[in-house]
Structures are given as C-alpha cells and as structure tokens.
Amino acid sequence: MEGDGSDSPVTIKNIERELICPACKELFTHPLILPCQHSICHKCVKELLLTLDDSFNDVGSDNSNQSSPRLRLPSPSMDKIDRINRPGWKRNSLTPRTTIFPCPGCEHDVDLGERGINGLFRNFTLETIVERYRQAARAATAIMCDLCKPPPQESTKSCMDCSASYCNECFKIYHPWGTVKAQHEYVGPTTNFRPKILMCPEHETERINMYCELCRRPVCHLCKLGGNHSNHRVTTMSSAYKTLKEKLSKDIDYLIGKESQVKSQISELNLLMKETECNGERAKEEAITHFEKLFEILEERKSSVLKAIDSSKKLRLDKFQTQMEEYRGLLENNGLVGYAQEVLKETDQSCFVQTAKQLHLRIQKATESLKSFRPAAQTSFEDYVVNTSKQTELLGELSFFSSGIDVPEINEEQSKVYNNALINWQHPEKDKADSYVLEYRKINRDDEMLSWNEVEVCGTSKIIQDLENSSTYAFRVRAYRGSICSPCSRELILHTPPAPVFSFLFDEKCGYNNEHLLLNLKRDRVESRAGYNLLLAAERIQVGYYTSLDYIIGDTGITKGKHFWAFRVEPYSYLVKVGVASSDKLQEWLRSPRDAVSPRYEQDSGHDSGSEDACFDSSQPFTLVTIGMKKFFIPKSPTSSNDPENRVLPMPTCIGIFLDYDKGKVSFYDMDHMKCLYERQVDCSHTLYPAFALMGSGGIQLEEPITAKYLEYQENM
Secondary structure, eight states, X not given: OOTTSOOOHHHHXXXXXXXXXXXXXXXXXXXXXXXXXXXXXXXXXHHHHHHHXXXXXXXXXXXXXXXXXXXXXXXXXXXXXXXXXXXXXXXXXSSOOOOEEEOTTTOOEXXXXXTGGGGSEEOHHHHHHHHHHHHHHTXXXXXXXXXXXXXXXXXXXXXXXXXXXXXHHHHHHHSXXXXXXXXXXXXXXXXXXXOSSOBOSSSTTSBOOEEETTTTEEEOHHXXXXXXXXXXXXXXXXXXXXXXXXXXXXXXXXXXXXXXXXXXXXXXXXXXXXXXXXXXXXXXXXXXXXXXXXXXXXXXXXXXXXXXXXXXXXXXXXXXXXXXXHHHTTSTXXXXXXXXXXXXXXXXXXXXXXXXXXXXXXXXXXXXXXXXXOOSSOOOOGGGOOOOHHHHHHHHTOOOOOTTOOOOEEOTTTOEESSSXXXXXXXXXXXXOSEEEEEEEXXXXXXXXXXXXXXXXXXXXXEEOOOOTTOEEEEEEEEEETTEEOOOOOOXXXXXXXXXXXOOOBOSSSSXXXXXXXXXXXXXXXXXXXXXXXXXXXXXXXXXXXXXXXXXXXXXOBOSSEEEEEEEEOTTOSEEEEEEEEHHHHHHHTSOTTOXXXXXXXXXXXXXXXXXXXXXXXXXXXEEEEEETTEEEOOOOTTSOOOHHHHEEEOOSSEEEEXXXXXXXXXXXXXXXXXXXXXXXXXXXXXXXXXXXXXXXXXXXXXXXXXXXXXXXXXXX
C-alpha cells in the first residue's frame, strides 16, 4: 500500500471515503486496529471508553460519579484517563473498567481485554496514506523547518529517526558527516513519523516478527513461546507479507480487470436510483390518496356527529325554554297567576264559572308540578360520546402491507430490566427478516404517552441504556425485509428500579465462615452447606451453646445517595436473612463466630423473632427480613396487620433492596413486578453494607448487571 510515492494527487483524493474515521467522521488521526479489523482514531477509542465508563459510574452512584458513596476510593475525575490506559483493574476500584464497546464501523461489540488500548496495534499503513492524502490536499502549503530560528525556512527533508523536518542548512548542522546521525533515514517533507520497527503491544521490548494465522494479527516470539498464542499456528512475517500481498494484488488486478463491468453496474445503479425516485414519489401520492380518503370519511362522520349533537341540543333547549316560560307564569302578576287574578275580578257568576273551571284545572296541574319538579330534558350527552378506541388502535397499527412477514413476539421470560433493559424477541420466519426495529417509550403516571424511540437491530435481542429510574416503559418490535415491514408486536411493559443499580460482590474476608459457606470464584454466589460442621455446632445445645446464622456482606459500603441491588434466593433455602447493616453493628455481630453468646439472641440483633416488635418505633442500625421455605416473611409493625396470613407472602423469584441513605429508609421489592413489599426506617449514621445471613441449606445469587457481551468475529482476509 505504501508504494514509491508515484500515486497521483487525483488518485489519492478519490479515496477520501476510505480515510474517514467512522466515529468522528474526520480523517484518521493515529488510527488503531480493533479486534474486528476495523480502524478508529486513538482519541475516539478513548472518548468511547470514557463515555461508557461514565455511564457505568452513573449506574453505581446517585447522581454523578463525583459524589460516589463507595469507600476507600479516590475521586474518579483524578484518574479517569489513567484508568482507561492502565492494563488490568482491581475489584476495589471505583467501577470495573469498561473494555467493551460497539465498533462504530460494524456496530458489533469489541472487547479490548485486560490491556485495553495498550493491546491495540497502530495502523501505520493507513496513517501514511492519510498523510499522503493531506499533502495532496494542501499541495500549496509548505512544511516548515522545525529547527530554524524565527522566521523558519521551508523544509526540504524530514528525518524519520529524529521525527523532525529540516531545511538544507539545518539538516547539515544536525546531521554532520562522520557521525551516527549521518546514517539516519530521511524522506521528503512530512508530518507523519512512524517507527522503523513495529513493537509488540503485549511485550513492549520485543519486535513483531511472526503472524498468528488463528487470530490474524502480528505477534512476537514471546507471544508464541508462553503467551496467548502458544498453541496457535504462526508463520513468519515475511511469509505472511508475501501471501497477503499476493492476495491483495490479485484482488486489485481482478477489480481493475472488471472496470468495464463496474462502470456498467454503476450505470445500472443510476437507472435504478431514478426508478426508485419515481416509484417513491408514486408511492407517496398513493399514500396521500389513501389518507385523504380517510380524512374525507372522518370529516363526513365528524359533520354527521356534530349535526346530531346540535339537533339534540336544540330540542332539549326548546323543552327547557317552554318549561321555564310555564314556571314564570306561576309568578305573581305574570302569566297564569296574573290571568287567574284577573278572572277573580269577574262579578258575573255565569261568566266566572264558565272560565274558572278550565283555569282551575291548569292551576292544579301547575301546583302538582311544583310538588314534583322534573326537568323537561336531560343535560347529559353521554349517549353522544364518540367511542374511537378501536379505531385509534387500528390507526396506531397502520403500516405497509407485510407481504407475509410474520409479526415478531417479545419473549417476556427472557426480557428484563435492571441497570439496563434487555429485550429478547422471537420471529417464526427469522431467516426471512433482514433486520428489526425496536421501539420504546416512557409512560407517564397520568398515562401520557411520549413519542417512540427507534433502534435498528440485526439480531433478536437488544440492550437499551440510559432509562430513567422509577419509570415505566413500553417496548415493541417489528420486522423488516427490504423496504417492507411487519406490524408491531404486542407491547411489553417494564418498570425500572427506583434508584441506580449498586454494584458489589460478596466480601470473602469480613466475617466469612468458609466452614459453613461456599463462595464461588466470581464472588457473586454464596451457598450454605448444612453438613457435618453444623451438626457438631448443634451438639453444643446440650451445654448451653447455640447455633447462629452465618453472615456475609458486600465488599462495598454506602455513605450517601440512593441505591438499588437485586438477588435471587434459591427455592430450597431453609432460612435466609437479607437487608442492610451498619459497620459498627457488623463489628458487634462478627467479633467472634465462636462466642458463647450468639447474636441470634441479642435483644437488638434482629434475629430473634420478637426483636422487631420490641424496637420497631426506633430507627435501628440494621434491617433484615426473613426468607425461607419459599416464603417471604414481613416483619411485624404497628401500622399493619400482624396476622401470620398477612405477613407471609410467596417468595419472589428475584428480590430487590432499595436504600435511600439520605432519608434513612430501606425498602424490599418484588423485582418481577417492581412492587414494594416492605419498608422501614434505618439508622444511617454509619456506613451501611448489603448484609446476608444463612442457616441450614441455602443459596443466594446476586443479580448480574445487564451489559453487552463480546462477539466473536469470523472475518476472511
């Protein structure tokens, strides 16, 4: 690809689209080669990792990572850049360093591994081509000498060993004959300086001299002897160079030989573009026609409905008006009463009787109407409310004809929300769909629907990030084949946790009893073994000793903010207690696991079944609830029923704990429905830790945060 510089400026300028970084959309600057073989600027990789790292920190803290409640840790703002570049990470760092991010070129997740950016190769070949392009684009702009006194002279050559550009005079001064510098390699004026030898990123003092055929990347001899490539098939760099150059040359010759075919296909594409333009306009006109017909129908129905309402309104008002005039006639000196008063003035008996008989009947009728007042018409128009629910639903699903594409269905069992939302769906005709569009939107408490957000997905699952806490979201998906899409799937409603997810693991040091508890290597699962040791402990009951709960806590404490974490209790568990406990209370509980006085029977420990009753009015430095035998036991309280039937609930599949440190409140949730089962005050004057206790057989599995998983790529060279 480097050639001898014979490429014309016109040829170089024609390849600009190949020199644009997919992240920043600008010319590459110090491009790095990702595991998926796409290139990206060095600064762009850093920015991507910092962005993801900040979002991960936001999940583990209340509002920002600069107010993190975690203990024993420096502020993330002080070592952010260093954390990105530093190989490896420790569990007690602020958050696990993010090394997984989607490639901007192919949108597949790439994993940089423990070494991070330091494990990536710099694409010097691409960098050289970009520099040649820059020079062709700014041919009239001279590169000035780096060593001249002001004003600098135009440079005539650049030294690759010194990484500097010189004019003729300065080059002679700094590269005198008879010295080592006189042997330096120099080229024409350039601003792109690359090392003469490519060094291994895994072993920084070793030069690259082999090529791993399995991983398709250059390696050094230490990588082959005892590194990650010890069992891989490798070849010499010269052999790989020759093979790849021959393949690339053949491919280029093939493409050049097919130039006429390419031009013909370009012409065909131009015709297809024009045809697409015409067909698209025709489709728009047809769509407008269909919608105008719908508008006409709606306008007709609207006119008919409004006319019916107006007619009913007029009829009712007329009835009310007539009734009102009749009642006005009952007033003194008005209407019927006034007429009757005039009749009473008649002195001729025959004439009076002739008129008074009918008048008396009218007066009696008016009197009866006063006794039982009844409006002449109804004021409600309930019968005239237009029901558009079905039509609204149909219009909401209005789409293009699916042409046989089945509607995908969201898998509710495999879809969940924790720190992020994971949505899985199934499609009966998976091979016939080119892609999917996942739509989601937030539902406000007053059932107000916001606009849909759309994400295009190639597979049948997607992780949605940056969802608001304590919110309700609706999800739906539709399939695409070409430009045709299927109707939307049935909506899935999920509720986000009430606070950011708090990330921690079980602490294998503080109070951990390895005789009774078994902790896995990842430290996210603990099991209680009811075996021989427990039987020996139980035997002490004969001499006044008691078996106690075995405690284990989280490895990170909380000193401020709102936090939420979740876990699963195994259905076979006999007795498990979960909640929070302060640092001073933990020291009291865990001072000696073999003490004669077990904390199980201390007045304020919370493990005696009556202890909660004795102290529910005061805020305690701990809160633990009991779970066991597939039941969730709500502690007694003065504000709720203490009947056993109301206090014993079925054990949720997944249990969540919400701690509001600033308000001193802890709540226990059913994660499946994000429903609060129990809450109470807790003393937050000291550092609080997630606390767990087990007795007998049992197991606790911490809920794993939802993160993107690394995908393996199969790229053909």
